[in-house]
Amino acid sequence: MSADATSAQAHGFVLPQTPPEIENFSAYIHIPFCRTRCGYCDFNTYTQLDFPNGASIGQYAATLAREIEMSASYLQGVSDAVAPRIDTVFFGGGTPTMLPASDIAAILEKLVENFELAPDAEITTEANPETVTHTYIEDLARAGITRISFGMQSAVPSVLATLDRAHTPGQVRKAVGWAHKAGLETSVDLIYGTPGETMADWEASVREALDLGVEHISAYALSLEPGVKMARQIRTGEIASINPDMQADFYERADEMLSAAGLQWYEISNWAGPGHECRHNMVYWRGGNWWGYGPGAHSHIDGIRFWNEKHPVKWAQALEAGEFPIDDGEVLSVAERSQEEIMLGIRLAGGIDAGAFPEALLDELAREGLIDVEGGRVRLTLRGRLLADIVTRRLWAL
Ligand code: SF4
Incomplete structure (x- = not known):
């Protein structure tokens, strides 16, 4: 093909x-x-x-x-x-x-x-x-x-x-x-x-x-x-x-x-x-590759993100015409990919690599009871899980 x-x-x-x-x-x-x-x-x-x-x-x-x-x-x-x-x-x-x-x-x-x-x-x-x-x-x-x-x-x-x-x-x-x-x-x-x-x-x-x-x-x-x-x-x-x-x-x-x-x-x-x-x-x-099929479905393939026409009829019409039914998309920059990695990775029990962040910031977040740093990983505490968006924004602002 x-x-x-x-x-x-x-x-x-x-x-x-x-x-x-x-x-x-x-x-x-x-x-x-x-x-x-x-x-x-x-x-x-x-x-x-x-x-x-x-x-x-x-x-x-x-x-x-x-x-x-x-x-x-x-x-x-x-x-x-x-x-x-x-x-x-x-x-x-x-x-x-x-x-x-x-x-x-x-x-x-x-x-x-x-x-x-x-x-x-x-x-x-x-x-x-x-x-x-x-x-x-x-x-x-x-x-x-x-x-x-x-x-x-x-x-x-x-x-x-x-x-x-x-x-x-x-x-x-x-x-x-x-x-x-x-x-x-x-x-x-x-x-x-x-x-x-x-x-x-x-x-x-x-x-x-x-x-x-x-x-x-x-x-x-x-x-x-x-x-x-x-x-x-x-x-x-x-x-x-x-x-x-x-x-x-x-x-x-x-x-x-x-x-x-x-x-x-x-x-x-x-x-x-x-x-x-x-x-x-x-x-x-983990920022892997997926292809989303059907109206409104989102895809991410190797740093390219795109999403389908939301309405079923527009989606089906595009396919009938032999076109991808994509509404829009974007190529993620290195900075955007790294921000996403932080935002999604910090939500996982396995956490994210501590190496990318200043020690002072990690110490501060740990003192506030939001994260634990152990074995080179940053992981949310129970309190941190409830305030994950705040932790993410502070890690982004490093
Ligand atoms: S309307 Fe359908 S998709 Fe929405 S929550 Fe109910 S069952 Fe789920």
Whole structure:
């Protein structure tokens, strides 16, 4: 295959004519459909399923296949080059499990046709508990999915109602059980600090997540963009405001409970049993290469960052015209890459190399209880994890 001039043309940004030479990368597949929109959600997702021009849910996998083919043609560069290897695949959304399992299988097959898939590839899909059945999960496992991450958010019905979630706690328990039976690794996402949530509610959710026997738990503080339904409800006084001090207490309690149960934090919002860290997310946090497929998906290939047209129809139209559906992009400078390395690396339990920072600055941050410096690494303390943005800005200002 060869990278021709047409395929390298994007809408507002042109990929370099000579493709970056990469040996491996990760694939992110965005599925922009949801049954209902949750009150806190600002993601690029739609409850409308019937878009024109190949963007409807029924044609989505076929349109995505074109994007995969184009990326392979571009990355392979010259006819005798070896296609780069894919180490991890992540289906995110939206709700990937809105697609039939056969579409997920077809997308994976398309990746395998066009690239080399690592024999031990981690292949994750996000899922909402109310969208899956026992058979569906078995079909996903047969298709090659190795890991499933459920949007649980809470085990407390009143908290789920405030978040506008469509599932019940019982549906999470069933879905995780089916995933374990199918031999999949499992993870759940939790949200803390929902208006009205008490410490007892939060502890019940963490306890339930642990009782599920999942290998990985993500916990995110609720934060709201101004345009989402819950932000409006707060403005009109319909629900209480978010309390950041309570969120800090919730975080500390979760860390305590999860660590006691053998799940260690490895990134500020992520805890895992030994060997169960999400490899795909580690690629993002370590500044690796990934190609994002689907509307609004972001990519990072060898210091070139680009992102797709956000609307499914614009995305599909570009592909139909034989163009990359890229909205815009940029080539990161050395300084920008190093700032990103600090911002993302400091969030990891392994921390960052201490050598790049003046000793006086590190001493100051350590005296304030924000970091530990040991074995040449700078690592956030528990207090530092709660104030990671401040630590990052001070490390940037060295
Ligand atoms: S299920 Fe996820 S992506 Fe869909 S609306 Fe809810 S939070 Fe957003």
